[in-house]
Amino acid sequence: MIPYISVQTLFQPLITFAQTASSISSKEVTNSPVEAPKSIDVPFYSQLKDIQSPDWKKRGCGVASLAMLIEYYKPGTVSVNTLLKQAIVSGAYLQNAGWKHRDLALLSKKYGLSGQNYDLSGSTKDVAFAEISEFLKDGPVMASIYYKFDPKSTIPHLVVINNIVGDTVYYNDPAEENAGKQISTDDFRKGWKKRFIVVRPTNNEVLLAKK
Numbered sequence: 001m002i003p004y005i006s007v008q009t010l011f012q013p014l015i016t017f018a019q020t021a022s023s024i025s026s027k028e029v030t031n032s033p034v035e036a037p038k039s040i041d042v043p044f045y046s047q048l049k050d051i052q053s054p055d056w057k058k059r060g061c062g063v064a065s066l067a068m069l070i071e072y073y074k075p076g077t078v079s080v081n082t083l084l085k086q087a088i089v090s091g092a093y094l095q096n097a098g099w100k101h102r103d104l105a106l107l108s109k110k111y112g113l114s115g116q117n118y119d120l121s122g123s124t125k126d127v128a129f130a131e132i133s134e135f136l137k138d139g140p141v142m143a144s145i146y147y148k149f150d151p152k153s154t155i156p157h158l159v160v161i162n163n164i165v166g167d168t169v170y171y172n173d174p175a176e177e178n179a180g181k182q183i184s185t186d187d188f189r190k191g192w193k194k195r196f197i198v199v200r201p202t203n204n205e206v207l208l209a210k211k
Contacts, residue, residue, distance in 0.1 A: 043071040044179035062099030064174035149191025
């Protein structure tokens with residue numbers, strides 16, 4: 001007599017296999033996506049902590065920002081206080097006005113780099129933002145903003161923009177004591193003056209192509 005075998009027993013291996021495969025597939029689907037890098041590693045200088053002269057601690061944003069860019073490309077070649085002296089001698093600071101962007105860009109040549117300032121204040125916010133975003137694909141840039149990104153502020157200020165990822169702008173603010181700040185792109189666009197400075201190695205053709 002042939003022993004009775006239930007249908008459930010007969011197909012149990014197939015059911016178990018299907019459940020296992022489904023479990024594996026489910027795990028694969030629910031894995032977290034790889035997160036895009038939030039910020040490139042740009043060296044940080046604080047105008048409050050690193051600049052020695054008390055007279056320049058409140059006014060040293062341009063030099064501290066330039067030092068970050070130089071240190072990014074030429075590690076160990078810049079002293080923020082030496083750079084400050086060079087900037088003062090070259091006339092890069094205009095009393096009661098602030099740092100002259102063109103002169104800061106030219107100062108980078110002393111360190112084997114190529115600098116160029118851009119003024120898109122006559123362009124729309126969309127056009128200007130698209131332009132700075134394009135440059136950020138090749139490295140950090142220095143941006144002119146209203147202090148604390150407050151459009152009502154009358155204090156000129158310069159910061160280093162490290163990267164833009166999604167709706168977030170990552171930046172280093174020399175008026176802070178630590179690196180790694182972030183702000184929404186909407187608030188950045190409100191507090192940015194649509195002016196920026198690009199510093200790159202002299203063999204970088206991207207800068208020349210965009211003049």
